[in-house]
Amino acid sequence: MDKEYTCKAGVIKSETLTECPNEFLTPKGFNGPFVGKIPVVLAEPVIQVDVESVIQLEEPALEIKRVKKNLFITQCKLIDTGFDYECKGKRTGKLFLSGYVRKNIEYATADCINEGKGGVSGRIKHTTVKVPFKCVTKIKFDVPPVICETGPAKEIASFTDSIKGKDFCGQEIIGSDPCEMGFVHVECFNEKVFCELEEVKIFEDDILKDPKGLGCDGKEEFVFDKIIEKMVIFIRLKLLQKQQVNIPGKEISEQKK
Incomplete structure (x- = not known):
């Protein structure tokens, strides 16, 4: 065996640990429903x-x-x-x-x-x-x-009684406002x-x-x-x-x- 060779294997440090005390607490939570x-x-x-x-x-x-x-x-x-x-x-x-x-x-x-x-x-x-x-x-x-499913977009019509113009019988036109439209889109996750x-x-x-x-x-x-x-x-x-x-x-x- 070569004299210059040194074996490095061995225990570097050893320590005996003491037991630590503890205390058990009762878990608390909400009392339903x-x-x-x-x-x-x-x-x-x-x-x-x-x-x-x-x-x-x-x-x-x-x-x-x-x-x-x-x-x-x-x-x-x-x-x-x-x-x-x-x-x-x-x-x-x-x-x-x-x-x-x-x-x-x-x-x-x-x-x-x-x-x-x-x-x-x-x-x-x-x-x-x-x-x-x-x-x-x-x-x-x-x-x-x-x-849950995402549904199609829905159109919301606005009522108006002041539509310009009259029909051929001379009656005023009332109904949905052609100048205003609303939409509802619901996205579900x-x-x-x-x-x-x-x-x-x-x-x-x-x-x-x-x-x-x-x-x-x-x-x-x-x-x-x-x-x-x-x-x-x-x-x-x-x-x-x-x-x-x-x-x-x-x-x-x-x-x-």
Whole structure:
């Protein structure tokens, strides 16, 4: 070992912390009834997505050591399609869903092969990929979204009895004033429906594509650099919209009991 080399690893500082005292206060709020604007759960669907993909590894692998998966949603857009009589008259919609599964694959390589003694040595490598998915699914609302529509502009006529000129019978002309017109335009704004990701379950099966033997004494040793992956994904979502709701007070709630 070189004398000039100095090992820097070690504990720099350590301290034992004491417990701090605290005091719990009782939360206070308004005693209703009153009106609040809060997120309301419209539906809580569990969506099944089936994905098949082919993954290319950077180097030939001897075996997969570990796979870490995380699902991310990039689009969750709801379109209200109105009442559906097949669903007992419930309001329904279509949910456009897209995202990807981020996969980190750790695998062992075969860099050194000792055919005489049947030994294989290598390194631990990793490849990170994003497997995309996209689908549309039907939604049945437990609570329908509140939607208002912007109507057409309305014309307001002004009455007048001093229109110049007379008709051929000598009668004075009265009615709407041709020199003055009014319009009413009402623009309505809606709260957006948004999604919350509650739970994800992923079931998968990986098939090695085009494995190649190492030529060792044991015929079971081979390497591969492509994986055919089949995934069944279950995604549990909450669809919410901010709505105005009546919140009863403590006395009213006890009376209903």
